[in-house]
Amino acid sequence: MTAIVPVPFFAISIEERSGQPIRRCYQCMKCSGGCPMAFAMDILPHQVVRLVQLGARARLIAARTPWVCTGCKTCQARCPNGIDISKVNDALKAAATAARVTPGDRYVAAFHSSFLSSVRGLGRSYELGMIGLYKMRSGTYTADLALGLAMLRKGKLKLLPKRIHHLREVDRLFRRAAGADDARGAGAAGGGRGGAAAGGTGGDADGDMGGAGSCGAGDGGGAMGEGGLD
Amino acid sequence: MATPATQMTTAATLTRDYTYYPGCSLHSTASEFDESFRAVAAALGLSLHELDDWSCCGATSAHATSNFLATALPLRNLSLAERAGRDLIVPCAACYSAFRQAHHEVATDQAEGRRINDEVQAATGRRYEGKLRVLHPLEPLSAPEGLKAVAAGVAGKKPLTGLKVATYYGCLLQRPPGAVAFEDPEQPKSMDRIMEAAGATVVRWSYKTECCGASLTLTRPEYVVQLTGTITGAARRAGAQAIVTACPMCQANLDTRQPQGIGAAATAAGNGGVTGVTGAAGGGSAEAPVPIFYFTELLGLALGTRGVRSWLKRHITDPVPVLAAHGLL
Numbered sequence: 001m002t003a004i005v006p007v008p009f010f011a012i013s014i015e016e017r018s019g020q021p022i023r024r025c026y027q028c029m030k031c032s033g034g035c036p037m038a039f040a041m042d043i044l045p046h047q048v049v050r051l052v053q054l055g056a057r058a059r060l061i062a063a064r065t066p067w068v069c070t071g072c073k074t075c076q077a078r079c080p081n082g083i084d085i086s087k088v089n090d091a092l093k094a095a096a097t098a099a100r101v102t103p104g105d106r107y108v109a110a111f112h113s114s115f116l117s118s119v120r121g122l123g124r125s126y127e128l129g130m131i132g133l134y135k136m137r138s139g140t141y142t143a144d145l146a147l148g149l150a151m152l153r154k155g156k157l158k159l160l161p162k163r164i165h166h167l168r169e170v171d172r173l174f175r176r177a178a179g180a181d182d183a184r185g186a187g188a189a190g191g192g193r194g195g196a197a198a199g200g201t202g203g204d205a206d207g208d209m210g211g212a213g214s215c216g217a218g219d220g221g222g223a224m225g226e227g228g229l230d
Numbered sequence: 231m232a233t234p235a236t237q238m239t240t241a242a243t244l245t246r247d248y249t250y251y252p253g254c255s256l257h258s259t260a261s262e263f264d265e266s267f268r269a270v271a272a273a274l275g276l277s278l279h280e281l282d283d284w285s286c287c288g289a290t291s292a293h294a295t296s297n298f299l300a301t302a303l304p305l306r307n308l309s310l311a312e313r314a315g316r317d318l319i320v321p322c323a324a325c326y327s328a329f330r331q332a333h334h335e336v337a338t339d340q341a342e343g344r345r346i347n348d349e350v351q352a353a354t355g356r357r358y359e360g361k362l363r364v365l366h367p368l369e370p371l372s373a374p375e376g377l378k379a380v381a382a383g384v385a386g387k388k389p390l391t392g393l394k395v396a397t398y399y400g401c402l403l404q405r406p407p408g409a410v411a412f413e414d415p416e417q418p419k420s421m422d423r424i425m426e427a428a429g430a431t432v433v434r435w436s437y438k439t440e441c442c443g444a445s446l447t448l449t450r451p452e453y454v455v456q457l458t459g460t461i462t463g464a465a466r467r468a469g470a471q472a473i474v475t476a477c478p479m480c481q482a483n484l485d486t487r488q489p490q491g492i493g494a495a496a497t498a499a500g501n502g503g504v505t506g507v508t509g510a511a512g513g514g515s516a517e518a519p520v521p522i523f524y525f526t527e528l529l530g531l532a533l534g535t536r537g538v539r540s541w542l543k544r545h546i547t548d549p550v551p552v553l554a555a556h557g558l559l
Binding site (some may be wrong): 017019028036039070071072073074076077078084089090093094095105107110111112113115116119123124125127131134138143144147150151153154156157158162164165166169170172173174176177180181182199 | 254255257258261283284285288289290291292293294295296297299302306308318342345346349352353394401402404406409414416422439440441443444445446448449450451456457459464483486526543544545546
C-alpha cells in the first residue's frame, strides 16, 4: 500500500472544470449503489469523488472509470449533495487528455475523436465514415462485422454523408472550443503539472485506496456492480 | 437532492405547428423513428417543419471531451429554431437532453451559458435568447388532449388490444432531472399513458430508466450485451411481449445486442457469460427475444398509418411474429 500524496489544487481545478461541488460529498455511496456501469469500473463513483478530494491525480487520470461512464446521470439524480459525477468524469477525461497519459480506455477515446471528426467535417454525424475512422484508430477491424453488414442491408447505415450548408459556423465553434476549454480547465491540466514539479518525481503518485477500502467496496467493482443491477 | 415533482413543466398542448429537429440518428440508424413519427404527427393533425440546416447536437462525444462544444453545438440549433418562432420538438432522447441542458444554461442565466452564448454569437452571428419551448413528442402526446386524440384516432383502426408492453425510457429523457425531466424521473408514466390510450396493456417492471450502455455499443459491446441482457430479461420476466422505447440508442442497443445477450446467457448457464465481466447478465436467459419498438411505430400501427411494414423490416429482432399473433398485421 502506497500513501496518496495529494497534488496541490487538483481538487479545486476539477471542481472548477466540472462545475460540481465535490467537497460536499460525505460518502453516502448512493452513486455507486445505482451505477449501471459499476461492474466495469476500476474505481467506483463514490471513490472517484473521494480521490478527487484527496488530490490523487495520478490514480485518477490513469483510471478506466471516467471512460466507461456512460453519462446516464443516475448518480446525479440521486446525489443528496447535488454532485453530477458524470461531469467529474468528463473533467477527468479532459485532464487525462491534457496530460497526454494513455487513456484508461483507448477504444472509447478513439470513438469520441472519430465521432467529432465527422461532426466537424460535415456538421452532422456520418455513421459509416465515423465507424470506418474508429476502426482504423482502434484497430478493431473485424469486430461486429456481421452486425454491421446486417445493418447496411437493412438500410440502417446510410452510404453517403450529408453536409450542412453553413459548415463554417460549426467549424468556427470547433476552433473556439480548444481555447475555451483550456481557459476553463487550466487548473486541471496546469495544476497537475505544477503539482508534479512541486512534489518531485513521486509527487503525484498515489496508490491503494485506503479510505475506499474501509467503506467495504475496495476490492473492485464486481460486488457493487451486481448490487446496482439487481 | 432532486425533487422530481417540482421540475415538471406545465402540460404541453397539441399546438398544430412544430419546428422539428430529427438529429443524425433519425436520418440514418433510426430512420424508422423519423418516418413513424412523421406518420403519427400527420394522423393526429400536427405539422412538422424540419429545422433548416440543423447540425449535430454533439451527443456523448461532445460532453465527454469538450464542455464548450456540449453547450455550443446545441445552442447553434436552438438559435436557429428560435427564429422560426414555433415550439421545437425533438424525438431523439440524446438530442433532447442536450438541448434541454443547453437551454437551461441560458434560460437560467448561468455564467457558463452566457459565456458560451457569447462565443456562439461571435461564431454564427446568432444568439440564443432562451425563449424556446423544447419538447419531446411524449410531452404533447401524453397531455390530456394528446391522449384524447390518440384514443379517438385508434378507434375503428387497430387498437393494440391484448399486446403486453414494457415501456423503457432510458436515461436521457429524465436526467438530469432539474433541466431535462418533464415528469417523475424515477417513475415516468408518459409513455405508459400513450400506450394505454392506444389499447395496449402496460406491464409493471423495475428497469424503466436503466442505462442501455449508449455509445459503448461500438467500443465495448460486451458491456452493452450485459446491460441490455439484464433489461430485456427483466421485461420478459414481467410478462412483456414487446419493449417500447423513445430513444434511438435504447432501441438500437436492445434490438441489436439482444440475440447475443440471450446466447451468452445460455452458453454460460446464467453465469455472466460475457468476457471479462460478471454480473446479472441475461436474467430471462434462453427465451425468444422480444421485439423492440419505437413508441411511434406502435402508434402508427394502431392509428392505421401507411408504411408500417417498411419500418419493421429494418429491425434486427423480427417484430412481425408478435404483431401477427395479435392480429395487428
